[in-house]
Amino acid sequence: MSTTVYQAFAEAAQQWPQHPFLCVTPETAHAYGIAAGEISYRDAQASIDALKATFGAAGYGHGHRVGVLLENRPAFILHWFALNALGVSVVPINIDMRATELEYLIDHSDIVLAIALPERHALLQAAAQAAGRSLLLMEANQPPPAAPGDAPFSTSRIDMSTECALLYTSGTTGRPKGCILPNEYFLAAGRWYAQAGGLAALSPGRDRMLTPLPLVHMNAMAYSVMAMVITGGCLIAIDRFHPKTWWDTVRESRATVIHYLGVMPAILMKAPVTDQDRTHQVRMGFGAGIDRSLHAPFEQRFGFPLLEAWAMTETGAGAVIIANHEPRFVGSSCFGKESDDIQVRIINDAGEPAATDENGELLVRHAGPDPRFGFFAAYLKDDTATRQAWEGGWFHTGDIVRRNRQGYLHFVDRKKNVIRRSGENIAAVEVESVLVQHAAVKAVAVAAVPDEVRGDEVLACIVSHAALDASQATELAHDIARWSLTQLAYYKVPGYIAFVQELPLTITNKVQRGELKSLAPTLPGTPMCIDTRALKKRQEPVA
Template sequence: MIEKYLKQTAFTDFEDFKANYELNVPEDFNFAYDVVDGWAAKEPNKRALLWTNDKGESRSFTFGELKEITDRTAGYLSSLGIGKGDMVMAILKRRAEFWFTIIALHKIGAVIIPATHLLTKKDIVYRNNAATIKAIICDGDEQITTHVNDALPKSPSIEKLVSIGPIIPEGWEDFHKGIENAEPFQRPAEPTKNDDPIIVSFTSGTTGDPKMVVLNSAYPLAHIVTAKYWQNLHHDSLHLTIADTGWLKAVWGKLYGQWLVGASVFVYDHEKFTPSDILEVLSKYQVTSLCAPPTIFRFLIREDMSKYDLSALEWCTIAGEALNPEVYNRFYDLTGIKLREGYGQSETTLSVFTSPWVEPKPGSMGLPSPHYDIDLLTPEGRSAEAGEQGQIVIRIDKNYPAGLFDGYYRNQKLTDEAMSDGIYYTGDLAWKDEDGYLWFVGRADDVIKSSGYRIGPFEVESALMTHPAVVECAITGIPDEIRGQIVKATVVLAPDYKERAGDELVKELQNHVKEVTAPYKYPRQIEFVDELPKTISGKIRRVEIRERDNEVE
């Protein structure tokens, strides 16, 4: 399959990959027809999706079956009046119906807005009006349907509500009955264009209202790098990415790249994360590839992993936060597998990663992807040298790469701020070592300037997290007359340490940071709290901590 989209698919080393990787984007690409239906025509009995849940249920879908189901799903949604360009919000957790829905919407040419089940009435009202959403398809959980119904009086654009069950509220459509009675959708004579939007993703909004990231029809092709050259997937892989479908990580790891390379997607539909359950399904279903945040691996290595048959596991990838060397080393000792990091944003696909050809450096994101023209720019606008911090940018003056977002929906001002003079500014800071590996520092707005030093919160948080007392922490800067700013740590303690909260533990944590990282980065002020302010997606809102500290001042 990927041979159609790459000039060259096999590479001898990273230098070969860097020099010769080239994506061929055909005209009028449509992932649903060209990839899903393409596999159905070529290998109809090839397994596409293996869905399981925490109740012991499982269902397997071949590409041939998916084509038939998604044709009828598209026919049903079309009969409800959903057409090309219409906005449809999907709140579907890890249910199999998510895959039916997103592929069907791609066939129609409609736009999917993935959403988490954690949204409240206020969140739903905001999204409905910001994107002029026409229909909502969601899990029939009572809490979800209640929030949606409560949002309706302030959501004039909503025309249809669809539930997949078990509850079908009054006035709602029944997803499964609709599919059962629907006529298969016929591919339109007018094809979708590569610049047609297929996804609008609401960012987590760590500094304000969520932004709407627009991704177009060519976007899925950029995930060939994600699946083939980061996750190292192949025709016989069974891949699990631990992510809810409400976040873009789902299409990173549960859809586009995986099916482009012909791998099978494994889904574990669960309500509560339990490390032993994850290990059990990895063993039972002989999963070959796993992608998850480092936090997941921290929990896994605390289990007795010798009780589980992980012999099928070939490859593991991580993203989203710093990887402590202790976790890397322990997981390697237990499995023989090296955890490989990656970095990207809602606005991009995988941008920096540790490929199969290079040796991982625990804590480093890896090397820049040749799919993007990536640079680190200093505040003066020059490329950063080895050992120097800079903002991660993507140069777009010579080529606008597939996978990079089209802009922020209905917000030209923000789009212009992010993209100017042929450059996309990620807003993320990193530094480069002598081998070219990039190391994440933090958001540009979060960097602390103290006594002439630039201190990234990420590295201090990573140091603190290696102490057993710390469950979570957030690093911020607070004003200081002498130093300009000083480093403050807001810390959630482990249960066994809560009684020790006080000056003695503060000193212990400060000394610990001095030993783990450069001493000047240690937090001069530490506050113990029960919880940290977060976005719906679980990202820490450092801006809220700063605002609260300023109010106290």
């Protein structure tokens, strides 16, 4: 059995040489200025081996780290596999990163080379200089410059424990942490997906998986890529999610599996119903975060299940959980039940096991002799954070979940996103999922602000579809608050509604909770922040 990502691909290329490995759609080809079409396993293997030879001749080897800023181009994967064969770890770099973010990544990761788009070279070089680092640069189609020094572990064997990639967390609550991911992490992810079964079953040598998620994201890099490698399928990695042409791309690429983020179904459901809605070959979607009210209507309209799953960059396939068997409790934020090779604990604020239907923090580990199998190896340069994450022999996820009477798990929110108002625990994500359904709301993020009487109060930062003056903002805020009272328990309704131009987002378009937490207390009392606390009253029960 293969012990590296490169070996796993080589085995697949030997078994399915003529099968397509990568598909570049015309739309993605146009966006990137590259050729459209398919690349077979055999041709990909030839390209990978050629790259391996050139990097090896240039002195790159076991223990070096190389940044990769190539978006979702095939070159990303080909360079990754070639470097992996030499024991070089890749550090994916998001195209949206700017000076401060790049300076931190370059300094923290110790990359010696960046394979990047030519238009990003100047920015990378400036960031490296600001960090006081020396950084070599190359384009994907150029020969590599000579390595700046000997490979740190040139005499050590390359195996399952060898670092394959350094992936940074999204940094929603603070500075991104660098997760050291060994070969085992990626192999476990691909093998897990290949064996998941049920509604998530893959057909060896036949599936075509379409993902709009960036290859800097663990979902695309670990699950999508490796699932296709392990099963001999074809990966269709598009440049991004294009709502207007999504279904055309799905049909033309002959996708059988799609990966999604929660916002995608919401956008697709806003499109007019057509007689082409079920004209496709998709058997299932794999993702997380769909709005509960849209889950069943989406499946009914488009004709395939959206399988909600839970995992983190840190857990990988060591503790992935997915609702791939019935009952799925569609519309309830259920993400399934752990399999036999995963152990789960849910603890309340007192550190005691949570009761049935009681919210608590999710703790996980792998069953068997190695509780960290499939997980990240450690946080780079942060032993303290690694120890804290594994306190008591369990990985502390920071996610609040609950288990129903049938034993199924339901996602509530991130622990740090819970608002405590007058003894009530309010999940920010629940309030957000309701507010975004209001016709005037384009985007929303919810946070706590101090309240002298209630401890916390709910504040909603809203990006509206239309520009507003102060008078219009007040009128709309009151309308949103009154409408919210028909959708939520009164205490969950925003006590403040602030209209903003944009939300603080991470490079993966998640709400930057750390910045939001700092921003929220500064908004009450400003012209575009409307105090709606007087409207928060208990509602009479509906007859």
